[in-house]
Amino acid sequence: MSSKITKVILDTDPGADDIFALLWLISLSLQGITEITAITTVGGNVTAESTFWAAHKVLKLLNITGIEIGRSASRIAGNIRDAAHIHGQDGMGNLSDSLPEVTQPDKDIFAQARRADEIIIEQLSQFPGEIDLIAIGPLTNLATAEIKKPGILRQARSIVIMGGAFDCPGNVTPEAEFNIAFDPQAAATVFASHEQIVVLPTDVTNQLVLTPAMLTYITKATTTSKLALFIQQLGQFMFQTNLAHRETKGVEGCLMHDAATIAYLFYPETLWLQRARVEIETVSKFTQGKTLRDRRHFPKTDPNAFIATQVDSTSLLAALLEDLKYLLTSSTPIL
């Protein structure tokens, strides 16, 4: 069976699991399956500046040039603090000092970078109906683009979001998941913009545990490469913080929340989805950022989303492992 090469924009707040999702996407890009048209960074797990540099450093480690990285729009509203306690102050397991140096000309890159919303508007206008917009951080950039140019998000071929918690507890408050709670107004704007939003909530992503054995499997053929070392150290860092913060229910491993979006686009057989109308709580003192859907059996005429409700985590993680292994062992000159 053949398939055409798709275009994607990755909107991301790296973030260690963001980095695994980005590496997966890069592998698929090197395999000729997709083309990354831009990476737009957003403040969330760590500051806007740190997420930008984390994305920049990952591309630099891989010697990849030619993919524009946008810097975050300003958070619209929200009072959740960042997640540096999980991801490290630099969003990459405090490993940034061990990665290729940011050289003098590089240092101005952040100041000179275009804003993410500008890039999203430009790309979706230029390639209407062609781009899969993958959002694995707070929805600030997507919302800002929509506010600046109403209707622009409809130009995406799909909008695939990691976020929300429907039938499980939140991970930053009793009811809310981080990406939505960090900028709930932005999330509400995005969910009001489109009728076909795909949502990968923690209900399914909590099942995606990368274990030490999996990490060893990915890197064992290339243990001396810089990328293998980085992946090993990033994983080890995340195993510790995920355990310490009880993310994995005592299992040594780390959650691959963001990778679920990549699976939806490229390995859709690993997920089951339910049509629904998703609303975002934006005003409540206790449940701000909660994602809601109406489960009552009344006729409904205005669904806006497909929510993932089940995942074949074994097959999804197997696909992730093989593609990361490909990234490490392929003979492509950039590595």
Ligand SMILES: [Ca+2]
């Ligand atoms: Ca993220």
